[in-house]
Amino acid sequence: MSFEVTILGSGAAIPTQRRNPTSQYIVCNDRHILIDCGEGTQMQIRKYGVKFQRINHILISHLHGDHFFGLVGLISTMHLMGRDKGLSIYGPEELEQILRLQLEVGAAKLDFEINFVKLNGKDSGVIFEDKLIEISYFPLKHRIPTNGFVIREKVKERRLNPLKIEGSGLQFEHMHRLKKGEDILLENGKTLKNNKYTLDPHPSFSYAYCSDTAYAEKIVSYIQGVSLLYHEATFIEKDIERARATFHSTARQAAEIAKKAGVGKLIVGHLSARYESTSDHLHEAMQVFENSEVVEDGRTYQVS
């Protein structure tokens, strides 16, 4: 089981040679998730060796082009390469019409179903869960309706304590129930106390994605204590007026949110093309929240 985030694009509205428009590929316990899909994402997927037919969930934060212009191309290529298994897309309502219109004019009939889940940019809640993971969304603060996302591992099973299990005569059925946290009442009336035979589960990790957004403290409650936070930092403090005017954040503001939410680690991206170096972003973030990093396209971050 692994939980990691690969940055496919970390630029802002205008792509540069170094930073593609926004997209991230997340693997969480063998679930394969794409967040946002700026133009060129399918080329980045190929460049960084992602097997894109594995992707089953695509989350689109909002309808600024640098976050979704690559989606129709990715879907077309999935189709041309023979995909037949369904794909769930979560995003603003108008996205479905945009996709269907573009596929229709090319007379493309997909061989797979798209399950389109509409997000309105105001509410919050769980949009997907199974036995191992849960994906939820919540509103950010941007010029148009925009969602953030949290991907969480569910609480894992308790672990059998090998020192106690060996030679105990426990049956397979008992072990299964112990992992679930149950005590076992034997036929002879004796009780096997769970805490004697098991150890606490491995910790469950979580990842939060906040882009694009102005500084907004309302975010904090949704991302409280996540292991890894990606928060946009389009600007630095000297350009804070520009950040305010465009509903983006500075690196310091991203770090303030990370600190208030008590996250494990902060990574910042969506850097404006105006900055040639990342050192100001890094310095600003680390002054407020030390465990900060500026992302680069192609880097993979462990969620742990």
Added chain:
Amino acid sequence: MSFEVTILGSGAAIPTQRRNPTSQYIVCNDRHILIDCGEGTQMQIRKYGVKFQRINHILISHLHGDHFFGLVGLISTMHLMGRDKGLSIYGPEELEQILRLQLEVGAAKLDFEINFVKLNGKDSGVIFEDKLIEISYFPLKHRIPTNGFVIREKVKERRLNPLKIEGSGLQFEHMHRLKKGEDILLENGKTLKNNKYTLDPHPSFSYAYCSDTAYAEKIVSYIQGVSLLYHEATFIEKDIERARATFHSTARQAAEIAKKAGVGKLIVGHLSARYESTSDHLHEAMQVFENSEVVEDGRTYQVS
């Protein structure tokens, strides 16, 4: 004055590391034209150093995604980088709705006008002309309505013969009229014969673009005698059944068209991702039409 074609993308439906989806940048006598705009074209424009705010005309052949999915991103970036001069887009009717819908959902209000010229994929004619160039379109044979394009230099002015002009006492006004091909009747009743004072104009060159299309002899009349022909060659002869089924051409068929049309030079592209090498394409084309070349992304071809 120059006339050249830069290949920004020469792949087919599925992009590869080596070949981006279709796009070409043409400079003809200081007119800057883009033909087709597959996903990632704006990154290719940047990579190959094209100054994209100079582009005034964008021609879209048809609405298969690999020919237009990059257009909305390019237009957005032109806007974000401060464009205020108008842009003419020539393409199928539905393209306008697709563009406007995507810009609207992002609440983007462009600071420049788009002059949208609808092409129906059935007719032919001139879509743009000024004193130096002329652009015309004509129908190709594909699964959906598709246009080819010809860009021609207009007939150039006659050149003054320096050996005759020097010391002749000709006035500036006379020279201007001589370049237009006129004889000059002087006040003293004497006539200056044009062919004594001028040389023939430099030749006028022309470029034709045919992609995507099945083999179609009807094309020949529209591209007769062009200096340079780009014709798609998605396949080679061993895959001719696939070419027929998908309304594409083989390299041999592209060369047959070049030969029948008596063009100066043939370049072929839109190569399927299934071919690792271009040598079969080249060999096949050259057997029918010797002055053939297989294009590569980033190459510039002189139209001469």
